[in-house]
Amino acid sequence: MMNELVIVSGKGGTGKTSITAAFAALATNMVLCDADVDAADLHLLMAPDTRQHHSFEGGWIAVINEDRCTECGTCREMCRFNAINASYVINNIDCEGCGVCVDFCPEGAIDFPVKTCGEWYLSDTRFGPMVHARLGIAEENSGRLVTLVRQEAKILAEEKNLDLIITDGPPGVGCPVIASIGGAAGVVIVAEPTVSGLHDMKRVAQLAGHFKVPAMVCVNKYNLNSDQTEAIEKIAQEMNITNLGRIPFDPVFTGSMIQGKTIVEHANGSDTVIAVKDIWEKIINRY
Amino acid sequence: MIISVASGKGGTGKTTVATNLAYTLGTGVQVLDCDVEEPNAHLFLKPNIEQNESVYTIVPEIHKYRCSFCRKCAEICRFRAIAVMNEVILTFPELCHSCGGCFAVCPENAVAEKGRELGMIEKGRAGDLDFVHGRLRVGEAMSPPLIKRVRSYTREELITIIDAPPGTSCPVIAAMKGADYVLMVTEPTPFGLNDLKLAVEAVKLLNIPCGLVINRSDMGDRRVTDYAEQENIAVLMEIPFERRIAEAYSKGRLIVEVLPGWKEKFLELYRCIEKQINSGNLR
Numbered sequence: 001m002m003n004e005l006v007i008v009s010g011k012g013g014t015g016k017t018s019i020t021a022a023f024a025a026l027a028t029n030m031v032l033c034d035a036d037v038d039a040a041d042l043h044l045l046m047a048p049d050t051r052q053h054h055s056f057e058g059g060w061i062a063v064i065n066e067d068r069c070t071e072c073g074t075c076r077e078m079c080r081f082n083a084i085n086a087s088y089v090i091n092n093i094d095c096e097g098c099g100v101c102v103d104f105c106p107e108g109a110i111d112f113p114v115k116t117c118g119e120w121y122l123s124d125t126r127f128g129p130m131v132h133a134r135l136g137i138a139e140e141n142s143g144r145l146v147t148l149v150r151q152e153a154k155i156l157a158e159e160k161n162l163d164l165i166i167t168d169g170p171p172g173v174g175c176p177v178i179a180s181i182g183g184a185a186g187v188v189i190v191a192e193p194t195v196s197g198l199h200d201m202k203r204v205a206q207l208a209g210h211f212k213v214p215a216m217v218c219v220n221k222y223n224l225n226s227d228q229t230e231a232i233e234k235i236a237q238e239m240n241i242t243n244l245g246r247i248p249f250d251p252v253f254t255g256s257m258i259q260g261k262t263i264v265e266h267a268n269g270s271d272t273v274i275a276v277k278d279i280w281e282k283i284i285n286r287y
Numbered sequence: 288m289i290i291s292v293a294s295g296k297g298g299t300g301k302t303t304v305a306t307n308l309a310y311t312l313g314t315g316v317q318v319l320d321c322d323v324e325e326p327n328a329h330l331f332l333k334p335n336i337e338q339n340e341s342v343y344t345i346v347p348e349i350h351k352y353r354c355s356f357c358r359k360c361a362e363i364c365r366f367r368a369i370a371v372m373n374e375v376i377l378t379f380p381e382l383c384h385s386c387g388g389c390f391a392v393c394p395e396n397a398v399a400e401k402g403r404e405l406g407m408i409e410k411g412r413a414g415d416l417d418f419v420h421g422r423l424r425v426g427e428a429m430s431p432p433l434i435k436r437v438r439s440y441t442r443e444e445l446i447t448i449i450d451a452p453p454g455t456s457c458p459v460i461a462a463m464k465g466a467d468y469v470l471m472v473t474e475p476t477p478f479g480l481n482d483l484k485l486a487v488e489a490v491k492l493l494n495i496p497c498g499l500v501i502n503r504s505d506m507g508d509r510r511v512t513d514y515a516e517q518e519n520i521a522v523l524m525e526i527p528f529e530r531r532i533a534e535a536y537s538k539g540r541l542i543v544e545v546l547p548g549w550k551e552k553f554l555e556l557y558r559c560i561e562k563q564i565n566s567g568n569l570r
Contacts, residue, residue: 010325012297012453017478038454039295039482060365080387093460093492098386099365137488138460143428171297171453172324175428195539196302196327203325206425225537254506257477 010200012171048123058117058141068109075101143179193228222246295482297453300502317417334418343402353397360389475507
């Protein structure tokens, strides 16, 4: 049976990507997937050897054809995104790609080409194959690109007979996070012991509950504030979320990032790596 | 004046910079927390919430007795939020982008407007500060319309400080567009640098002047500084890693509360921003 584990956090910067990379170094028979398409960082630790590039066609964009436009005003009235200015030029950033202007223009003066919103890649890494992507700057539809990389990771796992997908998720609780966790076997929440970390962990845990994905939590940098660490673990218990353990605050995370390595490679034998290994054991024993 | 505090990478210190800057300036300032997926500024500013409102977006509801199953609504919807099969019509409100196409195209007047709750806006005061934040409903995917609603509370006579969400896609754009200045907060690590570059691209696209704060400035390498130099982006402030700062943050306290000496540094940060805006230099 194939399982997908998604690493999330709610709050950004709690250590999702570093911990995902450490899990990848510890796992076997695995496909790695970076679903943080908006600000992807996992490749910086994985040095992927990219075998395939694909463009991501995530939608359409409306373009007014000046020659045919009579400036009747219909499109400007109908656009709910205020994307068309008084000179009948469509602002690409505001255009949602809904096509309402295209369909209602009485002159048929609006073209609607498919828009390339990013790229996605199939790569090899020292730990196994990896699917990752890059959403274009200021683009929409990150959710669709997330869904696409997850699907490709699944196809790859099936092809290569690998039984685990480890997915690095995005921060927050919105569109790309929803697209990242739906249908996963479990989410691992990397929380940090701060008032923000606690607040955000609760929201992402609620989201996992909402989509009925079993959640587990580990506390990173736990010794920065033991009271908050305990508060997170208590809330996890109340929410029926498995507490996986604690990882100390350790500059080794920054050091390994600078080396382009996982902490497992960079600081093997350290207390931090032992803690992460222990957490990983607990996770795979559940699946 | 609108200053949007953004970063690309999450957890670099956007909220820390936004709240300390706002608190230091005090009177005549409003804070709009536009990180509606995970709003945190209130944990530090502890505002007194005086008003709240639920925010809805418009989605279709089909009056089945009027529907002739002509499929026009399903055809115009690029977001696959309406499906028609024989004499069955289904809507998927969570996929709807509220473009209004289905209402306009229906020949039978069978598509009615219904609300989908995006989340909540809370408004209040924190000492001298005006405070507004949005809180996306857990399970709701679309944050930009809620961010735009938070921004509709902008008061032009005040200095508006926006706490933006991480990333570089539509929610960040919604939190930066139309700002007079983008203050970017990063950390000097490879992740910080990679995401900073993406954020700078977004700011360039919007043509807004920007400057940089480097947080935990002594935990990493020189590459962020080199990049800033090469791109001609002014480094306006550096905050070294200090256990006292990290602990204060963990408890929901401001740097300027526990280390009052930082007030002068945040004032100086504001003066640099003001100077750069007035000089008309983008970077």
